[in-house]
Structure formats: structure tokens, C-alpha cells
Amino acid sequence: MKLFLPLGLLLLCTIATAQEPLLTNRATELRAAPEFDAKVLQALPEKSPVQLIERKGAWSQVKSGTVTGWVRMMHLRGGVVVEAQPQSAGGSALSGFSRLLGGNRTQPDTRSRNATLGVRGLSPEDLKTASPNVQDLAKLAAMQADKPSAEKFAKEVPLTKVDVAELSGNDRGGRK
């Protein structure tokens, strides 16, 4: 049996704002259209910074310098590195964000250095000491969507159910 830490919530993790550029995580190409055979506008070496404009399927439209084009979405990563924070005396896993936002850059992002747990409203302490909010718990239930309304909502687009197998192992071998 797998041993895992008791926990619970979360997970898309956290943190805040300040839009940083995405970085290419390998040498790739900026193309004129979101297609593999579209004209190459620019060769992008690894770690080229690009600004995201929009995306379409598996492609992101980005700006590289003054050139706008399309790059494979999976060739883009965040570039922010957060320095490891020392664990506090309590030893709680909450006390540091080490590597939370990691990237491949070796230069630590100094702006992140003191960003431990300065949260408003949702810090671990806030959550531990909160008073149960029964009014909003009731409100949450009142906003619930039942199956028929969810199905009707999907039909408006329309979004149709698709048979998709679970992912296991890996299926590399497709086009990158």
C-alpha cells in the first residue's frame, strides 16, 4: 500500500500574479499557423522567452520579440524559479514553497525570496481558525446544478460526450 501524507485539499497550488514570459523548453520553431507544416517564421532556441497571446488546440500564439506566430504548447514552460525556503521550526509542510514554481533557470528569482505565506484569507492559519460558515454552506448547495441542467448546458455549445480512454504509461511516439 502506498504511504501518503494525510492531506487533503488542493491543488492547483497557489500563488500570485505578475505575468512572466513563458520559455521554450527546447529548440523549436515559431510558425505562421498552428500546423506542423506551416511556414517557419523563426527558429527558437531553448529558453527563448515568449509572450502568450492566445491558444488554439495544441498550439499557442505567442510573440517572440516583434514576431508573432505559433509554437507547440508543450514546448513552453514557466520560467520562474523560487528559492527554497527553510522549513520553520514547526516542521509543517506549509512553511515553505521550495521549488513551487520551478523552472529551468538557474538564477533564482529574487522577487520571490520573501514570499512565504503572506496570504489574505486563505493562509493555513486562517483555515485552521475559521468559524464554520453555515450560511455559505447552504448557499453553495443552493447553487448546485442537477444532471439535466448540466446536460442542457453542454448541449448549448454543443459539447458532446467523447469516449476517451484513461492515460497510462505514456504514448510518446505521436508527433511532438
Place this chain on the structure above:
Amino acid sequence: MKIRTFVAVSLLAVTAPAFAQFGGLGDFVKKNLTADNLKKVADAVTPMSESEEIDAGAGISAMILGASPLVVNDELQRYVNRVGRWVSLQSARTDLPWEFGVIDSPSVNAFAVPGGKIFVTLGLVRKLKSESELAGVLAHEVAHVSLKHQVKAIENAKLSALGQSAVQAAADAKLAQTNLGSTPIVGNLASAAAGMGIEAMKNGLFLRPLDRSLEYDADRLGVVLAARAGYDSYGLIAALQILATMTPDEAGGSISMSTHPTPNDRLAELEKFTATLDKYANQPQVGERFTKVMAGVK
């Protein structure tokens, strides 16, 4: 399962001879082998029922909402519930009472609570650009619930902490209800399991990270659930890229942890499935409906 049974048996086995060594079971047994203590052992080794899971989730949710209330915007709340419910209908647990809430926090975060309650912060929703990205985020959380990650964590915590006062207390309905203090106990918050949920939050039990492999599992299943719901398969990936470009400076949310995989690591894991992802990449992103709802958010 094997380990759980083993521990249960060991506990009982160790307990019984211990009594014997003190000669005559007499007072010691009377004092310790109480119905209450036996119930605690039984509770700890009995898998949580679905209704207990739902009640525990209500307690945990009440605490989250106590820290950060729902955004007052019915259109937004109903919208997120429809997206989430549609995604949850693609999961293995379609009959849970799924509820989705946008909480009024500038931090960028999402939570899954046992029993099918899912929260996303307004800070996160504001960062997203389309319904498929929202669906991807919700699908990751739905996956945690569908895979019962939190339920298993609670069961493990109860077992490993059996005998330790903190979590034993958490399992004690009476104590938990006392801790509600002046809060009126309403509906399913009056249950023992809800009390346990509240207590578990107070003890910080739910603030500990899940194993990173469980995060990857939830990412993989999340991508699948969103694609089954008909959304473009890159929604969650787009959300992870947004996270990957942010610095913790500002609104920072932070109940994240040192052991949490970085967005870049999560992207690298998902990249192993590029061929499948590409198959469903051109399903609808549904940008318009999302933008319209967000236009009404102050």
C-alpha cells in the same frame, strides 16, 4: 487494504496481552476497554462510508467558507456549477452531490474536499481565458474526489494516529460538536463525520500535501474527464502554464507545499501523453460563454 487489516489485528492483539500482564483484567479493563474506545478502534479501521465522506466534506467546506466566503454573484456560481457538474458526469462517481463554489480570495488556488465539494478562488478564475481551462481545473479536482484521494488520506491518518490524542479527538463527535461553540449546528454539520471534518481542519490535517504521484494521477484523469466532456484537451495544461508564469509576490495564496510538484514538473508528466492530447485538442474551448460570465464579475 492488507496493511489496514494487519494494523487492526495487531492493535487488538497487542492490547489484549497487555491487559493480561497486569494480572487480573479487573479495573484496568473496566477503565480502558470501554465501548467508547472500542468504537474508536472500530471507526479507525472501518472504511469511511460515502455518507460519512460527504458529511466530513461539509465540515471541511464550512471551514474553508469561514476563511473565504463565496463570491456574491449567482450567475458566476451557477455557471461554475454547470461546468463542474458536466465534467463530474464523466467521472466514476456521477451520483455524488457535486457542488462547486468560487470563493472570494485573490490567491490562485483550487481545492477538492471529500464528498464532491470543489472550490476555486476568484483569483484563479480571473486568470483563465476559456471554459475549457476552467473545466480542466475543475476536472483535476473532480479527479481527486473520484479517486478518493482525501478519503484514503483520512483513513490512513486515523489509523496511523490511533491512540494519539489529536486525531483521536478528531474522530470524537462529541468533542467536535463542542468545538462548534456558539455556531448553530444545522443540517449535516451536526453529524459526527462533519465534526471530524471541522476538527481535522483545526488540526491542520487537511493542509498537508498529497503525495506528488497523486497530483500527477489527478492531472492525467483530469485531462481525460475534460476531454470526455467534449472540451479541448489542453485546458488544464493552459492553466498549469499560467501558474508556471506567476511569482508568489502578490496575492499569493498559499497553502502550497514544498513537496508539491511544480507546474513545470506537472507539464512534463502530461507531455508523455501528447499523442492522446492531440487527438482531442481541437474540441471546443468555449471562450465566448466564459468571457460573457466573467464580464459580469466585478
